[in-house]
Amino acid sequence: MKLSKLFLFGVLGGLFFNSCSSDDDNVDPQPEPEVGVYSEGLFVLNEGAQAAGTVTYISDDMETVENEIYQANNNDDLGMFLQSMFFHEDNAYIISNGSNLITAVDRNTFEVGGKVDSGLKVPYYAAVVGETAYVTNLAEVIDTPNDDYIALVDLKTLEVTGTIEIDGPASKIIAEDEFVYVQNSSYGVGNTITVINSATKDVVKTIQVNDGLTDMEIENDYLYVLGTGSFETIDLTTGQKVSEVVLTDDLQGASNLEVEDGTAYFTLDNAVYAMAVGATTNPVAPMIEYTSNSQWGKMYGFEVEDDKIYIGDAGDFGSNGFIQVYTTSGEFLKQISVGVAPNGFYFND
Amino acid sequence: MKKSTFYLLFLALLNWTPSFAQLDSMNYLEEVFVSNVKLREFSTGQTLIKIDDSVSKLSRPTLGEALRFNSPIYFKENGLGMVSSPSFRGTTASQTAVLWNGININSQFNGQVNFNIISTAGIDEVTVRGGGGSVVYGTGAIGGTVHLNNRLHFNQGFKNELFLQYGSYNTVDARYKTEASGELWSLSIAGARNSSDNDYEYPDNGENLNGQFFNNTLDVGLAYKIAPKNYLRAFSSFSHAGRHFSLIRPSETPTKYRDINSRNLLEWETGISHFKSTTKLAFLDESFRYYENLSSDKYSFGQAETFIARNDLEYTGFKDVKLASVLSNTHTSGEGSGIDDNSRNIFSAALLLKHHATQRFSYEAGLRKELTNNYESPVLFSAGAKYEFSSFYALKLNASKNFKIPTYNDLYWNPGGNPDLKPETSLQGEIGNSFRWRNFDLDLTAYYIDIKDMIRWLPASGGIWRPQNEDEVRSYGLEGLLGWEKHIGNGFLRLKGIYSYTVSENQKTSKQLIYVPYHKVTGSAGYAYGRWNFDYQLLFNGEVFTRSDNDPKYNLDAYTISNISTSYAFGQEKSYRLGARVRNIFDEAYQNVEDRWMPGVNFNIYLNLNF
Numbered sequence: 001m002k003l004s005k006l007f008l009f010g011v012l013g014g015l016f017f018n019s020c021s022s023d024d025d026n027v028d029p030q031p032e033p034e035v036g037v038y039s040e041g042l043f044v045l046n047e048g049a050q051a052a053g054t055v056t057y058i059s060d061d062m063e064t065v066e067n068e069i070y071q072a073n074n075n076d077d078l079g080m081f082l083q084s085m086f087f088h089e090d091n092a093y094i095i096s097n098g099s100n101l102i103t104a105v106d107r108n109t110f111e112v113g114g115k116v117d118s119g120l121k122v123p124y125y126a127a128v129v130g131e132t133a134y135v136t137n138l139a140e141v142i143d144t145p146n147d148d149y150i151a152l153v154d155l156k157t158l159e160v161t162g163t164i165e166i167d168g169p170a171s172k173i174i175a176e177d178e179f180v181y182v183q184n185s186s187y188g189v190g191n192t193i194t195v196i197n198s199a200t201k202d203v204v205k206t207i208q209v210n211d212g213l214t215d216m217e218i219e220n221d222y223l224y225v226l227g228t229g230s231f232e233t234i235d236l237t238t239g240q241k242v243s244e245v246v247l248t249d250d251l252q253g254a255s256n257l258e259v260e261d262g263t264a265y266f267t268l269d270n271a272v273y274a275m276a277v278g279a280t281t282n283p284v285a286p287m288i289e290y291t292s293n294s295q296w297g298k299m300y301g302f303e304v305e306d307d308k309i310y311i312g313d314a315g316d317f318g319s320n321g322f323i324q325v326y327t328t329s330g331e332f333l334k335q336i337s338v339g340v341a342p343n344g345f346y347f348n349d
Numbered sequence: 350m351k352k353s354t355f356y357l358l359f360l361a362l363l364n365w366t367p368s369f370a371q372l373d374s375m376n377y378l379e380e381v382f383v384s385n386v387k388l389r390e391f392s393t394g395q396t397l398i399k400i401d402d403s404v405s406k407l408s409r410p411t412l413g414e415a416l417r418f419n420s421p422i423y424f425k426e427n428g429l430g431m432v433s434s435p436s437f438r439g440t441t442a443s444q445t446a447v448l449w450n451g452i453n454i455n456s457q458f459n460g461q462v463n464f465n466i467i468s469t470a471g472i473d474e475v476t477v478r479g480g481g482g483s484v485v486y487g488t489g490a491i492g493g494t495v496h497l498n499n500r501l502h503f504n505q506g507f508k509n510e511l512f513l514q515y516g517s518y519n520t521v522d523a524r525y526k527t528e529a530s531g532e533l534w535s536l537s538i539a540g541a542r543n544s545s546d547n548d549y550e551y552p553d554n555g556e557n558l559n560g561q562f563f564n565n566t567l568d569v570g571l572a573y574k575i576a577p578k579n580y581l582r583a584f585s586s587f588s589h590a591g592r593h594f595s596l597i598r599p600s601e602t603p604t605k606y607r608d609i610n611s612r613n614l615l616e617w618e619t620g621i622s623h624f625k626s627t628t629k630l631a632f633l634d635e636s637f638r639y640y641e642n643l644s645s646d647k648y649s650f651g652q653a654e655t656f657i658a659r660n661d662l663e664y665t666g667f668k669d670v671k672l673a674s675v676l677s678n679t680h681t682s683g684e685g686s687g688i689d690d691n692s693r694n695i696f697s698a699a700l701l702l703k704h705h706a707t708q709r710f711s712y713e714a715g716l717r718k719e720l721t722n723n724y725e726s727p728v729l730f731s732a733g734a735k736y737e738f739s740s741f742y743a744l745k746l747n748a749s750k751n752f753k754i755p756t757y758n759d760l761y762w763n764p765g766g767n768p769d770l771k772p773e774t775s776l777q778g779e780i781g782n783s784f785r786w787r788n789f790d791l792d793l794t795a796y797y798i799d800i801k802d803m804i805r806w807l808p809a810s811g812g813i814w815r816p817q818n819e820d821e822v823r824s825y826g827l828e829g830l831l832g833w834e835k836h837i838g839n840g841f842l843r844l845k846g847i848y849s850y851t852v853s854e855n856q857k858t859s860k861q862l863i864y865v866p867y868h869k870v871t872g873s874a875g876y877a878y879g880r881w882n883f884d885y886q887l888l889f890n891g892e893v894f895t896r897s898d899n900d901p902k903y904n905l906d907a908y909t910i911s912n913i914s915t916s917y918a919f920g921q922e923k924s925y926r927l928g929a930r931v932r933n934i935f936d937e938a939y940q941n942v943e944d945r946w947m948p949g950v951n952f953n954i955y956l957n958l959n960f
Contacts, residue, residue, distance in 0.1 A: 050895055051903070051943045079598060100600045117600040121642075140642055296808040318863065318897030340896075 036108025038069065042310075043346045044301070045082050045094070046339025049317045053082030053096065054339040055110070062325065062334050070094075070105065074112045078103050084125045085346045086133070088155050092346070093133065097122045102135070104158060107348055119151055119160025127175035129198040131155050134180050136170035150182065152201070164201055166194055176218045176236070179204075185213040188228050188255070207234065210244075215257035215266075224277070226257035226266055233277065245275070247282050256302035263328070265309065267299040272309060274328075287330040297321065303345035304328065312342030387451070387661065388476060388496055390671060391485055391701055393713040394733030394747030396781055396792050398477040398830065398847075404873075405469045406512070406957075407884055407914060407930075410522050410543045411564070412447075412475065413464030416495070418871050418886050418912075420477045421828050421849035424464060425864045428595045428945040430547050430562045433465040437492030438479060438796060439824035439853025439865050441803070444753055444773070446482065446489035449497045449612055450584050452631050455489050457653040457683050460756040466590040466608050470524045470541030471568030473500045479828060480796060481749035481777050484699055484715040484731040485675065488754040491775045491800065492824075499584055501535040501572040502528070509960050516930075516953020520545035537570040547595070549948035552938035557946070559603040559643075560595035564588065578620035586612045593643075597944050603643040609636045623666035631657040653683030653757065669706065675699040675717075683757050691761045695721040695754075709737040724755055725771055745781035745794075750774065759804055759816045767816050775800045792830040799823055821856040840878035847871045860899045864942070866891035866907075880923060886912040895943050908939035916955075924959040 041059040048054060054068045055078070070078050080098025087093070092107040102116040102123065122138040133153040140147055148170035152162040168184035175181075175198070182194040184206075190213045195205040212228030222242075223234040229252050231245045247254060256267040265274050271286035290311065292298045297314025301323070304310070309326040321342045325333040388397070398420055405415040413433035417424050422445070426433040434442035443460030446453055447467070455462050469475065475497055482490035507529045514522035526539040544563035550556050566588040573581045593605040616629040636652040659677035675698070682692035699717035706712065712734040719726040731749035738744065755770040779796035802818035827850040834843040853865045861867070868891030876883045888910040895903045916928025929952070936950040 080601075098601070099598045100602060101598065115600075120600070121602065140645060140647060316897050319900060320896070320898070 036106065036110075038110055039108040039348060041348060042305075043069075043085065043092070043348065044312065044323055044338045044342050045085050045344040045346065046321070047082050047300075047314075047341035047343045048080060049340050051340075052077035052079055052099075053341075054078070055082075055085075055094065056336075056338040056342070057110075058336060062336070065336055065338075067339055069110045070103070070112075073110045074105075076112060082343075083123065084344055086126045086128060087346070087348075088128050088131075088133070091155075092348070093126065093155075095123050095126060095135070097124055097138070102126075102133075102153065102158075104155075114158045116153055116158045116160065119153075119163075121149075123151065124171050125173045126153075127173045127180055128155070129175045129178070129180065132161075132198075134164075134173055134175065134196070134198075136166075136173050136182060138169065138171075138186070150180075150196070162201065164196060164203070166203075168192060168194075170194075172216060174216065174218050176221075181207075181216065181218065181223065183213060183216050188212050188214045191227075193223070193225070205239075207239070209234075214255040217257050217259040217264075219259045222277075224257060224259045224264060226254060226264075228253050228255070231257075231264065231266070231275075231282070243278055243280070245279060245282050248284075251282055256299055258302065258304040260304040260328075265302075265304050267302050267311075270298045272299075272302075272311070272326075272330075288326050290324055294321075297341060300341055301343045301345060305345070305347055308333070310345045312338070312345070314341040314343070317341050387485060387673070388478065390703055391673070391713055391715065392478055392733070393703065393711055393735050394745040394781065395478055395480050395779070396745070396783075396794055396828070396830065398479075400475040400477070402473060405472075405475060407873075407886060407912070408469075409520075410468050410470050410524070410541065411465045412467035412469055412472075412495070412497070415469050415475060416464065416477065418873070418888055419845075419847075420871070421479065421847050421869060422477065422493070422495075423849075423851070423864075423866055423869055423890070424941070426465070426941045426945075426947075428557060428560060428942070429549065429948050430465055430545060430560060430592060431595060431945075432463050434461055435464060435492070435495075436851075436853075436862075436865050438798060438826060438828075438849075439822075439851045439862065440492030440798065440800070443489055443756070444491040444775075444800070446486050446494045447497065448486055448494060449586065450499060450614055451496075451629070452612065452614060452633070452657060453487050453489065454610075454612060454633065456635060457655065457681055457757045458635075458637075458651045458685065458688075459758055460489060460753060463608075466564060466588065466592075466610075467497070468541055468543060468564050468566045468588065470522075470543070471499075471539045471566050471586060472497045474498045479794065480747060480779050481731060481751040481775065481798075483729050483751035484717040484749065485701070487697065487717075488752060488772075491751045491753060491773075491777070491798065499537070499568065499570045501530070501537055501570050501582065503530050503535050503572075503574065504532055505530045505535075509958075511958045511960075512955065513957075514953055514955035517951035518546050518549055518948070520547070520953065522953075522955075533574045535570070535572040537568075539566075539568045541566045549951065551946040552949065555599075557948075558596045558599055559593045559605075562590070562592035564590040578618075578625075580618045582614075582616050582618070584612075584614045586610075595945075602641070605640045605643060607638045607640075610634065623664055625663040625665075627661040629657065629659045629661075631655075631659070633657070649686035651683065651685030651688065651757075653681055653685075655679060655681045669704060671701075671703045673701040673703075675701070681757075685757075687763055688757060688761045688766075689763055691757065693721065693723045693760075695719050695723070711735050723760060723768075726754075727752060727772065727774055741784060741786055743783040743785075745783065746779070747781075748776075748778040750776050755804060755816070762816075764813045765806070765815045770804060770816060771802050771818050773800060773803050773818070788834050790830075790832040792828075794828045795826070796828070797823075797825045822853060822862065823856050824851065824853040826851040826853075840876055843875045845871075845873045855897075858897070860897060861894055863894045863897060866893045868907075880918040882914075882916045882918075882926075882928070884912075884914045886910075890939075890941075903943070905940050905943060908937050909935075910937055910939070911935055916957075922959075926957040927955070928957070929954045 044056040046054045057066045079096030079101040083097040094103045100120040104113045124136045126133045126135040135151045148166045150164040151160045169186040172183040180196040184190045184192040191211045193207040197204045209225045210227040210230045215226045217224045221236045225232040233243045254266045258265045272288040273283045300314035301312025307328045314321045322337045324335045400419045408414040422437045435445045437445040447462045479493040482494045510526045512524040524541040528537045547560035569585045571583045590608040611634045614631045618627045633655040638648040638650045640648045662674045664672040679695045684690040697719040701715040703713040715731040717729040733747040735745045752772040752774045754772045777798040781794040784791040800822045803820035805819040829848040831846040853862045870889040872887040874885045892904045892907045912932045914930035918926045
């Protein structure tokens with residue numbers, strides 16, 4: 001992307017860049033940010049409900065907030081039900097599960113570069129290995145738990161080049177070294193993780209975990225698995241479970257796992273809990289509790305990054321939601337209103 | 350927009366037809382009405398709007414289209430021909446009851462009717478009654494009721510009618526009806542097909558993909574006069590509808606829906622001395638299939654069979670008083686994807702009294718109670734009165750308590766169905782004013798509806814969703830109906846207008862419900878001159894909220910649609926007619942639901958033969 005842009009600049013330079021830079025420099029001193037307006041901040045993905053989902057940009061200092069940045073920069077929308085987003089090189093890719101679309105945009109300007117618009121069936125999450133995105137697809141919902149698959153998307157051509165069938169639901173997906181890990185659960189029902197060798201595109205292993213699998217994370221060769229009733233740590237080099245915390249009754253139903261700097265964070269209802277990785281018992285009190293009148297959109301999005309905790313609240317899904325930002329010591333920093341049903345945070349750095 | 354609203358209001362205030370007001374005084378002809386007698390007699394203090402065959406023929410052949418242009422009901426339509434659900438006086442889609450020859454036909458599964466799969470082709474008369482009606486019509490009669498009636502005539506000989514219409518997007522509307530009757534018997538058979546590619550262009554770019562639909566219907570009516578005041582009648586209606594659900598973006602998964610409905614009614618009416626008894630046996634079969642991906646043949650489904658046995662007894666032995674009772678037993682068994690085979694039985698008893706106290710004053714009162722194991726059934730009531738101050742002005746009052754019972758989905762969905770649900774209940778009242786002056790009619794109605802225990806699905810423990818009696822809604826508003834007709838030279842001009850102002854608030858948030866416009870106006874002008882007819886239809890739909898917090902940024906704009914048509918009658922008896930129509934003549938770009946564009950200007954021609 002950078003290269004082609006440079007090339008373009010070179011070609012077009014003679015046409016208008018020269019003309020404005022030579023004469024107008026003093027008139028318009030505002031420096032054109034070379035990297036684009038969205039390069040220093042984070043994106044909030046708003047799932048959308050009645051209408052297409054949207055993306056909100058929030059600058060690192062949280063002073064600049066811009067909603068609906070895709071619509072603002074393109075005469076287009078991102079499709080129904082935005083599920084997740086991923087980055088690769090200079091691009092960001094936004095997955096719409098309701099419209100079977102992945103929209104590729106410049107991560108700094110949010111101008112559309114292209115779309116993956118065939119070969120997807122209810123796409124959910126993606127992980128990138130080399131130039132290939134592994135995109136999980138739920139496919140059909142009625143009576144067909146075993147038709148989920150991974151679409152292999154060539155990020156250069158934005159074409160689906162192949163598929164890998166998954167025996168069971170396929171939702172979250174993480175690439176680590178030459179392996180791709182697929183969470184086989186949906187809505188907290190499921191207890192396996194499929195491992196794919198990215199070199200051969202074959203399923204090489206199935207990791208058995210506790211029932212009620214809701215989320216997983218990989219950090220430094222350790223796989224952390226959150227279930228509705230347990231937190232497991234698995235050493236990926238040996239394949240052995242190294243520790244397990246069975247959650248006490250009051251923490252049953254936990255979801256949203258984030259592991260950051262040796263601390264595992266998860267949520268339950270309107271509360272955030274934190275525990276040291278390797279702890280033998282779960283925390284007794286939440287580190288954050290926030291006020292929400294949402295009946296089913298509490299903690300709809302959750303992320304921990306650079307000593308900050310981000311939570312998304314979807315309200316009634318019928319109007320715009322909000323996010324809150326806290327420090328990892330639990331101090332409230334800011335509340336910002338965003339789009340309908342904020343479900344994810346993606347950092348452009 | 351403000352200016353045009355005002356203009357339209359002004360226009361609407363000039364027009365209305367007297368047909369709705371005249372129902373009160375209509376005679377009992379040697380026609381075989383089914384529910385109409387009760388509808389006329391027990392609507393004291395309420396207003397009826399009659400839409401006859403010739404008016405509904407101006408619209409596309411679906412109930413939704415006929416009512417969109419001729420009633421105060423607002424319709425939320427997912428693109429042309431797709432699911433069309435009503436909001437009558439600000440209520441939800443399951444709070445408008447649809448009655449086919451007096452039998453409630455709302456779906457057992459979601460309590461609603463898709464007004465786009467009800468064809469007007471096999472219906473002789475549509476009557477819209479605003480306001481509560483659960484005492485007589487049972488569940489869902491909160492915002493109002495829509496009555497679909499068939500008529501049979503005696504001594505009319507042999508008659509045939511063929512109607513063929515073809516228009517934009519390869520839209521076919523073909524209907525054939527044959528009627529034969531003698532002194533003792535009457536038979537009517539009507540068949541119709543409506544289909545369309547429905548691939549209209551969107552205003553910006555793109556076209557309506559995967560929007561094709563068809564609707565086939567067959568309606569049969571049979572009556573036999575056993576003796577004077579002793580009739581046997583049978584009605585059957587069969588429909589097979591298929592529609593693909595249109596896509597907003599080409600990459601979306603194409604889906605389709607198939608409905609098969611059959612409705613059968615046998616009734617025996619007999620009068621002895623001051624008693625009149627009507628006994629009905631009805632069998633309804635509803636079945637749907639939803640194909641969530643056209644590339645596979647997998648589908649989800651629902652199927653329900655309903656048997657109804659009912660007796661309506663009327664006693665007219667006291668002077669100026671009519672007493673009536675309605676006893677009915679409804680047995681439903683249904684199953685579907687997510688619903689195990691379940692059956693439920695509801696017995697209901699209603700008592701009604703109508704008293705024409707003086708020439709000018711009449712009143713009525715009614716009570717209803719249901720017996721069922723499925724839910725706690727409240728006692729329902731209704732009371733209405735009408736006083737004619739002069740030939741110029743009449744005052745009408747009506748108050749009632751009504752309900753909507755929990756549906757099959759609410760009770761039996763597995764997992765999550767909640768057997769402890771209460772019915773949604775409403776307390777409501779209205780004040781109507783009728784003005785009549787020469788060939789000018791005006792009806793103004795103000796209403797208030799307080800709805801409690803509205804059912805909403807919410808997440809419960811373990812990620813399971815469960816319906817609860819959760820919401821409370823308050824609706825109030827104003828309906829104005831105007832009509833005027835006059836012979837002008839050799840021609841005849843008829844103008845009608847309807848204006849509705851609707852406030853419908855969630856009582857917890859005090860926000861207007863989404864997709865309930867504050868303002869709706871319909872108007873029509875018909876001019877007949879010799880063999881020529883000219884018709885104009887107008888619809889103004891005010892802006893609607895699409896977000897529950899009423900954020901105006903996402904409102905759908907108001908829109909105004911105009912249709913024109915003309916026709917020429919030929920043949921000695923003027924019994925053949927050739928016509929042409931232009932719909933949305935000003936090519937208004939509009940959406941009825943967010944991201945669902947409706948068609949621009951479109952055309953059709955038709956031929957109507959009576960022989």
